[in-house]
Amino acid sequence: MVMKKLLILHLFLYCLAGNTIAQKRYLPKIESCNCRFLMDSSFVKTAPASLKLSFSTPFEKIDSSFKTRCGYLIVPENRSKKSSRMIKLPFIIVESKNPDKRKDPLLFTAGGPGGSSLSWAIGATKNEIIKDRDCIAFEQRGTRYALPHLRAFDLDLAIKDSYLKNLNKDSMVLVGLKKYKQTLEAKGIDLSGYNTDETVSDIHDLLNVLKIDSVNLYGASYSGGLMTAVLQKDPTRIRSLVLDSPLPIFTPIDEDEPVNFNEALNVLFRHVEQDSTNRQLYGNLKQRFLDYFNGIASKTFYQPYLEKGTSDSVKIAYTKNELLAEIMNAMSNNIRRKEVPFMLTEMIRGHHQVYIQTFLDDLFRKNQAPDGMRISAYCADQSTYHSEDVVRQIYSIYPYLTGYRINDVIKGMCDCWKVPPVKATTKEPYYSLKPILLGDGEMDPNCRPIYIQRINHYMPNGQSFLFINRGHGVGGKDWNDMVIQFLNHPYKRVSPPNEGIIRI
Template identity: 50%
Template sequence: MKKSSIQIFAIIISFLQISFAQEKKTYLPKIEPCPCAFKADSSLNTRCAYLIVPENRKKPAGKTIKLPFIVVESNNPQKKKDPVLFTGGGPGGSSLGIVRSVHRRSLIKNRDFIAFEQRGTQYALPNLGGNEIGEALKTAFRNNLPKDSMIVAGVKRLRERLTAQSIDLSAYNTVESAADIEDLRLALKIDSLNLYGISYSGGLMMTVLHNFPTGIRSLILDSPLPEFINIDEEEVGNFNEALNTIFQKCQNDSLCRIKYGNLKEKFRNYFNGLEGKTFSVAYLEKETGNTLNINYSRSELIGVLENTLYDFSKIKDIPDIITEMINGNHEVYAKKFIDDIFHNQGPSGMRMSVYCSDKMAYAKDNMIKQQYKIYPYMAGAGYYLNDVYRSMCDCWKVPPIAPETKMAFYSTVPVLLGAGDTDPACRPIYNDLIHHYMPNSQRLLFLNRSHGPLIRQDGDGFIEKFLNNPYGKIVSDKSDIIAY
């Protein structure tokens, strides 16, 4: 008689003592079956459980946390024994929902697929989510109050609530998350893993490789943010590089050039001229039915452009949106930006902890300021391209991660790298830098795409070829996807 999923997990637990004794750990990770937050298509078998590990590995006898994961089994009777493990980006995003579509992906053809929830995210216990920061920002918009000071007040409230629950905020960082993935590999007795990361988790997967190299067969990194990049020192430049890519394409296209002229110059002249100017718009708050008179400035207009750059279907509309703004028709866009604010909870406690310990702790203020000398229309805009910044981290008070985690390293492990040419966050140059340190990596540049193009349908065939033969040359026959 076939054993149930719970029985299978119970058998796995019996092997843990021997496995972790060999690893000379001072704690014993455990696996505990749990209900599935999501299930794959009924054609595939789905198993769900928690990985239970110390919240802080420096205190192995202390509090434990529960991290859910979902194993989706391939139906291939000749499947390989090296599953793909995926975890999401952010930091702060959930990782589990991808199992709902895995039956349509090449990931499941020849090997099992594991979706692993990072510590502190939505389905983990504890979950460091909260709406304190989002509510503070809404209050600022409703009453036209200074946004920075209101956000800092929200940060303080979120921190107070989480610490009152005895949550160790210093334990939510990339080093601990990398150790979680290694513990899961050992607990499931997997000899070799293919790691799949997107955005922030691209850097996380590189950290797993750096800290625990023996169990890694390959990496798939989609728009990765390497740990050795201090994104705050580059985000303004990254945003403008993405815009410049669109401006240049428009200039090279005769129809676009005729319709929009020298769009780059027009954009810069207009936005430089908005310094100190404020507009107002009547905004209907749907939840309350109240009509609010909300002030906005070039800050919110820049936010509209950033959000549009992330929307694959709207990238082509950016020349028209900028032209409409220049012509003074920007109320509709301001309302859309405010809509997004009123339906967003703001950064979670997990995002705050990771971002402040990994990124902001190593960012240099003089480098951050230098960006604004090159792009003066961004200076004083009052809009942060990243939703976690210095004054917030000053309140969050978590120590920096170990310096060696921020250092680049060399590896011969094969890597598939994807990037979009209009990505305003993780530019294609990051893949070039990774390639320098990882010579067995291959790069795909998706034209007219933004953040995370590899995880979409266009990238699926390349992922299949790579997993089947990680050292084989990746070739693209599509003019808008460049393999190099």
């Protein structure tokens, strides 16, 4: 019996040692380059001609008056596997010209998940932020300029086929997704290595290798939640957070987003009711919208469409879902949003053609299927923690939304993609006294302002601001002015530059 206990203890210690060794088996490295990052050759070679891609990037053209440092962070593709291959993640450091610059740089990474971050470095050279501190743009694993880039076009082709041949769209998505997965895995890509937990470790590895002991994190949308996860993993070097329209890591977005869209429309309807002088055109618009879209919930329409480069038009089937998608696209655009009330009146009158034409043009010309990084990260972050029962409850309350999926990555896709979930602790909210600046637009149809209030609840040294008549991604000069105020004095009360920005 004693020998058995000793054996168990020995095995336990061996496994513990093994885990420790596994955690220390790599040292992140930096490979310097001249900012002319080489794009993933397999992606460039297989991309449609319409994308007009080249193998290199234009970031060497950053304003030459600034000193820049570019390189690749080299880390394992999957830290949980001892035999994992290494991948290369680009970054750009733009140095402030100020001889008395502050020693805490600002690190930015894009939202999505799946957005590219590097072009932000070009914008940073034209921003007042660079006057006080260095700026770092970091490309997340699997995204556009990372090696590898998780992108193939099997899903795009399947979605296009579903429209051209009027096939079941959900079925065709799964057909394309299976081919997509096979294409990526044939390149040796380990899809389970592309998630928020790994990206959090990437950012900390970058800070370690660059020997940065104090940093400010800047994230938007998905990367807003990502940055709070970076803070959670190791808060010691994190000075502050700046989050624009953040998606909290603890939020089940597929359950929320239909309601987010509905709430944003309600804000728009309220403005129309208060501000419009054309009562004949815009009076009672909300009820007319609901009556119409509930009335066409089960209808199928048809529109002739001539794809560019072809000579014969085809009759394409569409439903209220394509119309809602165009409304969503306009609501997400700060310039197009003012067109939405008229767009709704036209749709209610049955004038769909121009909007469906735009939808189909975008579908066939822009290859809009999600990157593999977006699919993997969303599936790892959301699928295990997602409930279809909640979605059905939403549809029962808002019938016009039934069957309309805003996100381009849904649970059925994740069941096929089969990647493990992020750690349960990553999904849990936590408390922190770190200073945080939060902003969101009142008509954001993706991440509602309640999200910045929820983050602020857990981070009481946060300051939250609502931008009137703005949507997802407030950005702009006003926001930049507030960011500079905050970064220079993160515990001091930020003063918004105009009355259209309200502290909440």
